[in-house]
Amino acid sequence: MPTIVSIASGKGGVGRSVVASNLGLLLARHGKRVVLVDLDIGGANLHILFGQLQPPKTLSDFISRKVESLNDVAQEVEWGSGLRLIPGTGQTLATANLPYAKKQRLIRHLKYLDADIVILDCPPGTSYQSLDFFLQGDAQVVVANPDPTSVIELYRFLKLAALRKVITQVLSRGQGNVKSSLLEEEFSSINDVLAAIGDDGQGTLEAATQTLQEFNPLFVLNRVTPNSKLTIAYLQQMVGKFIGGDLVMLGEVPVDESVEQSMRIFQPVVDLAPNCPASKELDLIIHRLLLFIAHQKRSPSQSRKLSQRRHSGRLECIQESCQPL
Numbered sequence: 001m002p003t004i005v006s007i008a009s010g011k012g013g014v015g016r017s018v019v020a021s022n023l024g025l026l027l028a029r030h031g032k033r034v035v036l037v038d039l040d041i042g043g044a045n046l047h048i049l050f051g052q053l054q055p056p057k058t059l060s061d062f063i064s065r066k067v068e069s070l071n072d073v074a075q076e077v078e079w080g081s082g083l084r085l086i087p088g089t090g091q092t093l094a095t096a097n098l099p100y101a102k103k104q105r106l107i108r109h110l111k112y113l114d115a116d117i118v119i120l121d122c123p124p125g126t127s128y129q130s131l132d133f134f135l136q137g138d139a140q141v142v143v144a145n146p147d148p149t150s151v152i153e154l155y156r157f158l159k160l161a162a163l164r165k166v167i168t169q170v171l172s173r174g175q176g177n178v179k180s181s182l183l184e185e186e187f188s189s190i191n192d193v194l195a196a197i198g199d200d201g202q203g204t205l206e207a208a209t210q211t212l213q214e215f216n217p218l219f220v221l222n223r224v225t226p227n228s229k230l231t232i233a234y235l236q237q238m239v240g241k242f243i244g245g246d247l248v249m250l251g252e253v254p255v256d257e258s259v260e261q262s263m264r265i266f267q268p269v270v271d272l273a274p275n276c277p278a279s280k281e282l283d284l285i286i287h288r289l290l291l292f293i294a295h296q297k298r299s300p301s302q303s304r305k306l307s308q309r310r311h312s313g314r315l316e317c318i319q320e321s322c323q324p325l
Helices: 016-029 059-063 100-110 128-134 148-172 176-184 190-197 204-213 229-243 257-264 277-298 300-305
Strands: 003-008 034-038 083-086 117-121 139-144 218-224 248-254 308-311 314-317
Touching: 003 016, 003 128, 003 277, 016 034, 016 083, 016 117, 016 218, 016 277, 059 100, 100 128, 128 148, 139 148, 139 277, 148 190, 148 204, 148 229, 190 204, 190 229, 218 277, 248 277, 257 277
Parallel strands: 003 117, 003 139, 034 083, 034 117, 139 218, 218 248
Antiparallel strands: 248 314, 308 314
């Protein structure tokens, strides 16, 4: 079963797909069998970033059962051996509002793709569809820009993702009466959420608390400028207040003209300009991500308790035995 890396954002236009496409290519060049899945229904663009303007098959073929296996939609990408892409789909009434059964079928098949790592380019925003795809990740990565609107929308996304995760956990225990309370109220802190759940004597509160503690997203700040540090601190403060944990910085990709140029010619920036500042940071992000995944594989019971320290806002594994896969 592959490791799933989900990549999401609170709003569109922050460069999430650019980050996803380049990380996928770099992982393939590290010897991984990678499948990129474009789940951004209505705004699918991963195939365009790779120069595949008219892919022969898309996610629509799987959703409509023209093909039975998701592996049949995965197509080789020119830029890297070991990298395949499942292109997204144009928005239709059927795909924009996936029924529960179809969404669950898609999620099941994602877990059985023929790959070492599956990268999900999740749709932006806070629909149940977006949140549920994001929460499938063994490593959950969020992308934002330093501008205030992006930061606020990312905080909103993380808040609702945490709630969705807790609700799913509570409902799995048969506590349907808690569902309406969590959905209808506006919470300002983790304590408010836990108070709404209450202690039923059956371990529901303890399970919800553990679920929140295990929600530990990794953060990529894209298009960074010298004035971005205050934005990072503000976001970490908000997330810490609500979830009770720390948002882990995976990397900070600087503003770089090479990225814009790569998009214009449909070539990943790590291939076009491997030594530019953005490409160097993306390569560092891959190393940190592989360390994180390796720790999960070796110690699943404590995967969210990864010993870490901050150095210039970046994640460093401080266990010598934590080596890439």
